[in-house]
Amino acid sequence: MDIELKPVLQKAFELQQWIEIQQDGLEIKADNAVRVPGALFDLAIEYQAGIAHLCMGRIYGPAFALVRAQFEALVRGVLASPFCNARGTQTLC
Secondary structure (H helix, E strand, O other): OOOOHHHHHHHHHHHHHHHHHHHOOOOOOOOHHHHHHHHHHHHHHHHHHHHHHHHHOOOHHHHHHHHHHHHHHHHHHHHHHHHHHHHOOOOOO
16 A cells, blocks of 8 residues: 555544544434435545545545545535525425
8 A cells, every 4th residue: 555545544534433423323303404415415424435445445446436426425415405404395305
C-alpha cells in the first residue's frame, strides 16, 4: 500500500466507526419529509465505507467510480432537503 494512502484510509475507517457509534440506537422519524434526503445521505455514508474498503484492497477503479456516486447522493440529499421540509410530500418526496 502506498505510504501516503495509509493515514488517509486510517482516518476514513475512524470516521466510519464514529458514524456507526453516533447512529447506534438513533431513532429517526420515517415521515416523508426526511425519507428521501435521509436515504440519499445514508447512501453517501455507505459509499464512503465502500470506497475505503476498496482502496484498502487496492481496487482503485471501482473506488473512483463510487466517488461520483457518493458525491451525487450527497448533493441530491442536500438539494432535496429544503423541498421535502418546506413543501411537504406533494412535489418531491
